[in-house]
Amino acid sequence: MKLAARFGQVPASLTLAIAAKAKAMKAEGLDVCSFSAGEPDFDTPAHIRAAAKAALDAGKTRYGPAAGEPKLREAIANKLRQENSLAYERCNVIVTNGGKHSLFNMMLALIETGDEVIIPAPYWLSYPEMVKLADGKPVIVPTDASSCYKITPEQLRASITPKTKLFILNSPCNPTGIVYTPAEIKALAEVVVEQDILVVSDEIYEKIIYDRVQHLSIGALGTEIFERTIISGGFAKAFSMTGWRLGYLAGPVELIDAVTTIQSHSTSNVCTFAQYGAIAALEGSLDCVENMRQAFAQRRKIMFERINAIDGISCPKPDGAFYLFVNISKTGLKSLEFCKTLLESQQVAVVPGIAFGTDECIRLSYATDMNSIEKGMDRLEKFVHSLNSM
Numbered sequence: 001m002k003l004a005a006r007f008g009q010v011p012a013s014l015t016l017a018i019a020a021k022a023k024a025m026k027a028e029g030l031d032v033c034s035f036s037a038g039e040p041d042f043d044t045p046a047h048i049r050a051a052a053k054a055a056l057d058a059g060k061t062r063y064g065p066a067a068g069e070p071k072l073r074e075a076i077a078n079k080l081r082q083e084n085s086l087a088y089e090r091c092n093v094i095v096t097n098g099g100k101h102s103l104f105n106m107m108l109a110l111i112e113t114g115d116e117v118i119i120p121a122p123y124w125l126s127y128p129e130m131v132k133l134a135d136g137k138p139v140i141v142p143t144d145a146s147s148c149y150k151i152t153p154e155q156l157r158a159s160i161t162p163k164t165k166l167f168i169l170n171s172p173c174n175p176t177g178i179v180y181t182p183a184e185i186k187a188l189a190e191v192v193v194e195q196d197i198l199v200v201s202d203e204i205y206e207k208i209i210y211d212r213v214q215h216l217s218i219g220a221l222g223t224e225i226f227e228r229t230i231i232s233g234g235f236a237k238a239f240s241m242t243g244w245r246l247g248y249l250a251g252p253v254e255l256i257d258a259v260t261t262i263q264s265h266s267t268s269n270v271c272t273f274a275q276y277g278a279i280a281a282l283e284g285s286l287d288c289v290e291n292m293r294q295a296f297a298q299r300r301k302i303m304f305e306r307i308n309a310i311d312g313i314s315c316p317k318p319d320g321a322f323y324l325f326v327n328i329s330k331t332g333l334k335s336l337e338f339c340k341t342l343l344e345s346q347q348v349a350v351v352p353g354i355a356f357g358t359d360e361c362i363r364l365s366y367a368t369d370m371n372s373i374e375k376g377m378d379r380l381e382k383f384v385h386s387l388n389s390m
């Protein structure tokens with residue numbers, strides 16, 4: 001069978017491959033410590049589950065509008081106005097099957113063949129593949145620990161060509177956990193406006209931030225940047241709702257209408273009763289989010305200290321999300337080899353940085369219990385020491 005050319009360049013997800021191997025080892029009865037999770041390890045809060053169950057019992061089981069339940073779109077617009085200072089109305093918001101779906105549909109609606117999309121590396125691994133699937137060209141801009149893995153305004157400006165359509169900003173960032181400061185966001189916004197490109201701000205981790213760090217939505221910085229901003233958000237990470245498949249996209253009405261048309265011919269509405277869970281998430285108390293955030297904060301502290309106490313590996317302190325991005329270049333191993341050997345010799349699963357465009361690092365998720373963290377860090381320490389003594 002001859003597959004479409006656009007598919008030829010898209011590899012299967014590397015993170016899923018490592019996760020599958022770890023799972024298989026677990027099934028064999030091996031005691032695997034996994035730091036590969038890209039999702040919170042908590043149950044969805046009870047009031048959210050209850051709202052979805054009630055909706056199911058109330059017969060919310062039919063087709064709904066392709067753009068989402070009006071009440072949910074309204075609740076999302078309210079949230080964006082109140083929490084993020086973004087002047088959106090219901091017509092600026094579409095409910096999607098998750099943040100991933102938001103971004104993919106947005107690319108389909110915006111990108112023409114050959115359009116360039118600027119992606120700072122390390123990046124969330126689906127960004128470049130989505131751009132390629134939409135027949136666009138990912139333009140990867142490498143960053144490193146010296147700038148805390150942040151793209152500078154100079155780098156952004158230098159990457160822009162007449163073909164540039166879009167810049168992808170992800171703060172808090174997966175895989176690094178870094179959060180851009182308000183001043184840094186402002187400087188990037190100035191370049192976006194000056195060069196008249198679009199920016200999509202992936203804010204899926206906005207509520208998982210630590211210490212006194214602030215999350216700022218780039219679109220809140222004035223009318224000119226607001227008009228060029230698209231917001232991608234969702235419920236998966238903050239509310240521990242990964243399996244619900246619920247996200248949203250917010251932006252100019254023309255774009256939201258285009259994405260609505262795409263959805264009307266592809267997925268139709270997002271699961272109707274699940275949307276009622278999302279309404280409860282937005283309208284209910286945020287104590288549940290805060291409790292999860294505090295648990296993440298504790299784990300982050302322990303894991304950050306343990307890793308930086310190991311000779312030969314290091315990472316910057318992340319301000320958000322639930323990942324540590326650890327430099328392993330001193331061990332002399334490339335990321336994939338490091339991860340494979342670590343999994344085979346110590347039964348510790350981590351994700352190779354090459355999946356995120358940075359081969360000298362690995363990603364560790366602390367969306368796992370404290371016992372596993374302590375045990376896994378002991379093993380990682382042993383592993384790196386064994387490499388050092390070779």
Ligand SMILES: *Cc1c(COP(=O)(O)O)cnc(C)c1O
Nearest residue numbers: 098099100124174204234236247
């Ligand atoms: C998890 C994640 C998403 C979206 O996840 P969904 O489950 O599709 O809502 C988007 N961006 C980043 C960076 C993520 O880590």
